[in-house]
Amino acid sequence: MDTAAVSRETEAVPSHNSPEKTTEKKVVGVRRLKEAMPTPTKTRIFTVANQKGGVGKTTSAVNIAAALAMGGLKVLVIDLDPQGNACTALGVDRNKTPGMFEVLVDEVPLAHTIQKVPGFAALECAPANKELAGAEIAMVSFVARESILKSALLDYMSEREAAGSRLDYVIIDCPPSLGLLTINALAATEEVLVPIQCEYYSLEGISLLMETLGKIRKALNPLVRVSTIVLTMFDSRTRLANDVADDVRRHFPQELIDIPIPRAVRISEAPSFNQTVMTYDASSPGAIAYLGVAREIAARGVVGESVSRTEGVKYP
Ligand SMILES: Nc1ncnc2c1ncn2[C@@H]1O[C@H](COP(=O)(O)OP(=O)(O)OP(=O)(O)O)[C@@H](O)[C@H]1O
Ligand SMILES: [Mg+2]
Numbered sequence: 001m002d003t004a005a006v007s008r009e010t011e012a013v014p015s016h017n018s019p020e021k022t023t024e025k026k027v028v029g030v031r032r033l034k035e036a037m038p039t040p041t042k043t044r045i046f047t048v049a050n051q052k053g054g055v056g057k058t059t060s061a062v063n064i065a066a067a068l069a070m071g072g073l074k075v076l077v078i079d080l081d082p083q084g085n086a087c088t089a090l091g092v093d094r095n096k097t098p099g100m101f102e103v104l105v106d107e108v109p110l111a112h113t114i115q116k117v118p119g120f121a122a123l124e125c126a127p128a129n130k131e132l133a134g135a136e137i138a139m140v141s142f143v144a145r146e147s148i149l150k151s152a153l154l155d156y157m158s159e160r161e162a163a164g165s166r167l168d169y170v171i172i173d174c175p176p177s178l179g180l181l182t183i184n185a186l187a188a189t190e191e192v193l194v195p196i197q198c199e200y201y202s203l204e205g206i207s208l209l210m211e212t213l214g215k216i217r218k219a220l221n222p223l224v225r226v227s228t229i230v231l232t233m234f235d236s237r238t239r240l241a242n243d244v245a246d247d248v249r250r251h252f253p254q255e256l257i258d259i260p261i262p263r264a265v266r267i268s269e270a271p272s273f274n275q276t277v278m279t280y281d282a283s284s285p286g287a288i289a290y291l292g293v294a295r296e297i298a299a300r301g302v303v304g305e306s307v308s309r310t311e312g313v314k315y316p
Contacts, residue, residue, distance in 0.1 A: 031070050031119060031120065031278070031279055031282070032070055032072065032121065033070045033071050033072070033291075035071075036071055036072040037068060037071030037072060037073055037294070037295060037298035038298050038299065038301070038302040039073060039168055039302075040168055040169070040298070040301035040302060041301075041302070043157055043166060043167045043168060043169070043170060044168070044169050044170070044190075044191060044301050045153070045169075045170040045172070045188060045189040045190060045191065046169065046170070046171045046172065046189065046191045046192070046193045046227075046228070047172045047174060047182075047185040047186055047188070047189040047191070047192050047193070047224075048060060048061040048171060048172065048173050048174060048192075048193045048194075048195065049174045049178075049182055049185065049186065049192055049193075049194060049209065050176070050194050050195055050196070050205065050206075050209060051176055051177055051178045051182070051205055051208065051209060052176060052197070052201075052202070052205045053176035054176070054197075055176075055195050055196065055197040055202070055232060055233075056195040056197060056230075056232030056233055056261065057081075057173060057174060057176070057195050058081065058083075058085040058086050058089065058173050059089070059195075059232070059261075059267060059271075060193065060195045060230050060232060060261070060290075060293075061077060061086055061171050061172075061173040061193075062077060062086050062089040062090055062173070062276045063267075063276045063277055063278055063286075063287070063290040063294075064171065064193075064230075064290060064293060064294045064297065065077045065123060065169065065171045065276075066090075066117075066120065066123060066276040066278040066279065066290075067278050067290050067291045067293075067294030067295075068168070068169050068294050068297070068298060069117075069120045069121070069122055069123035070120070070278060070291075071294065071295070071298060072121075072122075073122065073168040073169055073298070074122040074160075074165065074166065074167050074168045074169070075122065075123050075124070075167070075168060075169045075170075075171065076114070076124045076125070076126065076167050076169070076170045076171070077090060077117075077123070077124070077125045077126070077170075077171050077172075077173065078100065078125075078126045078149075078153075078170065078171070078172040078173070078185075079092075079099075079100065079125060079126065079127055079128035079173050080100055080128060080132075080149070080172050080173060080174050080175065080181050080182075080184070080185055081128055081132075081173055081174060081175040081176075081181075082128055082130065082132040082133035082135075082175065082181075083128070083175065084127065084128045084129070084130070084132075085173070085271065086125065086128070086173040087125060087127045087128060088271050088274060089270065089271040089274070089275065089276055090117045090123070090125050090274075090276065091117065091118050091119075091274035091275065092115045092117060092125045092127050093115070093127075094127045094128065094129050094130065095129070096115065096127075097112065097113050097114070097115055097127065098112050098113050098129075099113055099126070099127045099128055099129030099131070099132060100113065100126060100127065100128050100129065100132050100135070101128075101129050101131035101132045101134070101135050101138075102129075102131075103126070103148075103149070103152050104132075104135050104138075104139060104148050104149065104152075104181075104184065105135055105138045105139060109152065109155060109156065110126055110152045110153060110155065110156040111156055111159060113126045113127060114126055114156075115127060119279055132181075135180075135181065136179050136180040136181060139180055140180075145180065145184075146180070146183050146184060146187050146220055147184070147187050147188075147220065148184060149172075149184035149185060149187070149188045150184070150187050150188035150221075153170065153188050157170075171193075172185040172188070172189065178208070178209070178212050183212075183216065183220075186212070186213065186216050186220075186221065186224055187216060187220045187221045187224075188221075189221075189224055190223045190224060190225070190227075191224075191225070191227035191228060192213065192224060192225065192226045192227065192228075193226075193227070193228040193229075193230065194206065194209065194226055194228070194229050194230070194255075195229075195230050195231075195232045196229055196230070196231055196232065196244070196248055197231075197232050197233050198231055198232070198233060198234045198235070198238075198240070198241035198242075198244040198245055198260070199233075199240065199241070199244065200240060200244075202244055203244070203247055203248070203251075209226075210226070213225070213226065226252075226255055227255060227300075228255055228257060228297060228300075229248060229252050229255045229256045229257065230257055230259075230261060230293055231244075231245055231248060231256070231258075231260040231261065232260075232261045233261065233262075233263040234260035234261060234262055234263060235262070235263045236260075236262070241260075245260060257293050257296045257297065259289055259292040259293050259296065260289070261286060261289045261290060261293070262285050262286060262289060264277075264284060264285055264286035266280060266281045266284040266285075266286050266287070267284075267286035267287075277290065278290065278291070
C-alpha cells in the first residue's frame with residue numbers, strides 16, 4: 001500500500017444542538033482504504049494472547065483492528081489488560097464510561113462501556129479501567145467465573161445483530177499472564193492470535209500457552225485454537241530474528257501470517273500520540289506490514305481456515 005491507497009474521507013455528522021438544521025454540519029475526518037476488506041460470514045472473535053510480556057500483543061491488537069476498520073469492517077476492541085495500553089493507543093478515555101471491571105464483576109452490560117474510537121467510522125473499544133486489576137480476585141468466588149466475558153459478549157453481539165449492525169471482528173487484548181482475565185478471553189473465542197517476538201526464548205512460552213489451550217478446550221471451549229501467528233519486532237538484519245522466523249514457519253506453517261512486522265520507530269511512537277500507526281503514519285513500513293496482516297486475516301475469514309492462504313509479502 002502507498003499513501004494514495006488511504007484516502008481521508010469526510011463524513012458530515014449532524015450537530016448535536018440542532019439535529020433539524022441539516023445545513024449546520026460538523027465535519028469529522030475518517031480514514032478509509034480505497035480497497036475494502038471482505039466481510040466474514042460470521043463475527044470473528046480473536047483473543048490476542050501470549051503470557052510473555054512486551055511481545056507486541058497490544059500493538060498487534062490495535063493496529064490490526066484499526067486496519068480492519070479502515071477496510072470498512074465493524075470492529076470492537078476489548079481491552080482486557082488493566083494496563084489499559086489498547087485504550088491509550090486508540091485514544092479512548094478509560095474514565096468516561098464503565099469498563100471491563102464492571103462488566104466482569106458487576107454484570108454491567110458490555111454495551112454500557114463501548115466508546116467510539118475517534119477518527120474511525122466503525123471502530124469501538126470496551127475500555128480497561130484501573131479497577132480491572134482487582135477483577136481476578138473479585139471473581140474468584142463467582143459461579144462460572146471463566147465464562148462471564150463470553151456471556152456479556154454474546155449478549156452484545158446479539159443486540160448488534162438485532163439492530164442490523166453486526167460486528168465483523170472482535171479483538172480482545174490480554175494481559176501478559178494466563179490468569180482468569182486471559183482465561184475469560186480464551187473461553188469466549190474460537191481464534192487465538194499469538195504475536196511472537198523474533199527473539200531468543202520466544203518459542204519457549206508458546207508450549208505453555210498451547211498446554212493451557214488444551215485444558216480450556218477440554219473444560220470450557222472445545223472450539224478454541226491458535227488460528228493466527230504474527231511475527232513482531234522483526235529485524236531482518238539479525239541472524240537470530242531470521243532463525244526464530246524459520247522455526248515458527250516450520251512449526252506453524254498454517255497459522256503463521258508470513259508478513260513479519262518490522263521493528264520500527266513509528267510503531268513505538270504512535271501510542272504517545274494516542275494513535276495507532278495506521279493513522280499516525282499510514283505509509284510507514286510498520287503500518288504497511290500491519291495492513292498486510294489485516295488483509296490476510298480478512299482473506300482467510302472468507303475462504304475458510306482449511307483453504308490455502310494468499311502469499312505473504314516477505315521483508316528482505
Ligand atoms: N514493531 C515494533 N517496533 C518497535 N516497537 C514496537 C513494535 N511493536 C511493539 N513495540 C513496542 O514494544 C513495547 C511492547 O509492545 P506491546 O505493548 O504491544 O507489547 P505487549 O505484549 O502488549 O506488552 P504487555 O505484555 O505489557 O501487555 C511497546 O513499547 C511498543 O510500542
Ligand atoms: Mg499489552
